Amino acid sequence: MERDTHFILGVYDDEDVLLHAVEKVRGSGVKIHEVYSPYPVHGLEHVLGYKRSKLPIAAFLFGMLGTSLALTMQLYMMKFDWPMIIGGKDFAAFPDFVPVSFEMTVLLAAFGMVGVFLITSNLKPWAQPRIFDVRSTDDKHIMAIDLANNSSVDLDKITEILNESGATEVNKKSFE
């Protein structure tokens, strides 16, 4: 079987049932591909065993880049390129540089974080998202299980586990 093409889907009505179901399904050795929900479910990433995002590190590095760029730019402009006497201060007067450096830090940290997030989440504008079940944008939670990832567990067994865990429907979905 090819990877990422054949899925079995558990459909859930209620977020509490879903959270317990995720624990049960994972507990019985079935690997979950992803859970799609119409709204953020509190604690879902925890029961799915997701590690914390590394996005803050990207934010910090982009922030530092912003600070360095802003300081370099101001130092170059004010000290070397076009020195001007303003208020009798030094050409390279550090306190004057702080507001611009602060703003550049925030700007680059924000832009960098959004950019990294879009790239790592595969949210590029031309991406073709795969819809497992359109009802996951309305009122159903969809648990997707990649069959290729669970070749050791029998298909009927997975269906049984999903039904037992409180799924209102169990469907199959294949992608080209």
Place this chain on the structure above:
Amino acid sequence: MAHHGEHHYNLDQRFDFTASIKKSILTVLVIGAVLLGIGVVMAMTGGHHEEGAEAGTHAFHWYERLYASIWVNNVFFTGIAIIGVFFFAIQFAAQAGWSAPIIRVMLSLGSWLPIAGVLMLATFFVANHDLFHWTHSYLFDKNDPHYDKIIDGKGAFFFWPMEKGTFPVFYIARMVIFFGFWVFFFNKFKQISAQEDQLGGSSHWFKMRSWSAFFLIFFAVSSSISAWDWVMSIDTHWFSTLFGWYVFASWFVSGLSAITLIVLFLKGKGYLEMVNENHVHDLGKFVFGFSIFWTYLWFSQFLLIYYANIPEESVYFIERLESDIYGPFVFVNLGLNFFLPFLVLMTRDAKRHGVFLKLVCTILLVGHWIDFTLMVQPGTLGHNGGIGLLEVGMFLVYGSAVTFVVLGALAKRNLIAKNHPMLEESYNHHI
């Protein structure tokens, strides 16, 4: 976790102020008193009399340093006490649920307020001329060679309705009214909270919310004005429009640090078992965020004065930055109160684990005490100031006395507001 299971916590727990805790606090107090004693003797025998020869300035006496030190600690610990009440009121005004188990820790800080008020008044009456230049009556006498037109213009703010240069009725009245109302609101909160313990229901919560709103309005005005009165009026000629906020920010960070330290201390002793790392994380975020807020105000005040470079404004920073005594402390101040908490508390883990928070909060308490020393000393002591044994000793004496009073107040009642309607929400608090 989003599992809404049943929680069985001991809601009747009471802090046991054991003899061993009392002993450690008293040990610190004795060490402080000894240091203070040595500091006083050193100041008495040190002798800085040469400056007194200059015309127009009075000779420096050793006890001025003692008064200034008392005043710094009066203002600093009054701030911590009132911030406890303020943060308590904020929880109700914001309808916060996460903090329900620790609101009594916040409120307990207020038990220092009555003592702080008495100390503040007494210190003012004993030390007025040595701390506050504007108390000299010759400044308001047009025939006197030391007549000061600028201070005369501000005189009504201190002396109204009396004649300028006599008894500062308006000033004293403000001090009495502020402390009076702060203690009144503190007692009101305590009383409603005690009633809630007995009767239960949500009506006390609504009552508390109304009283909190009134207190916050009063505090908004009184915190600013007390900052002008007790700190800014030392440098009588100078003024800064955001000084009230600046003092408030310094108070707030100190108060939050004190609350965090007491919560972690109680947790370490096995109390407050419902307070988990999510609640600690929230306290850490407050400390982190308001340290940055303090820096923002520090820098806003500094940058505008530095950039405009108007002599009557910039003198405040010149007195500090150009001084051999205070210059280094300006940078110590920024290092301890901004760079350290900013870098250490930046990560999520540091805010969730007590070790880092204990370290940072302790340093912040020292840092903001240095901040207040920097606000008070240059205007009162000039180049006779500094942080020596006297100052450190006084800080330890005051700090241990406040800790003793606050923990004593905590031990008197249940540690947890057991009928608070949002306790269940706080058990399930998860971030």
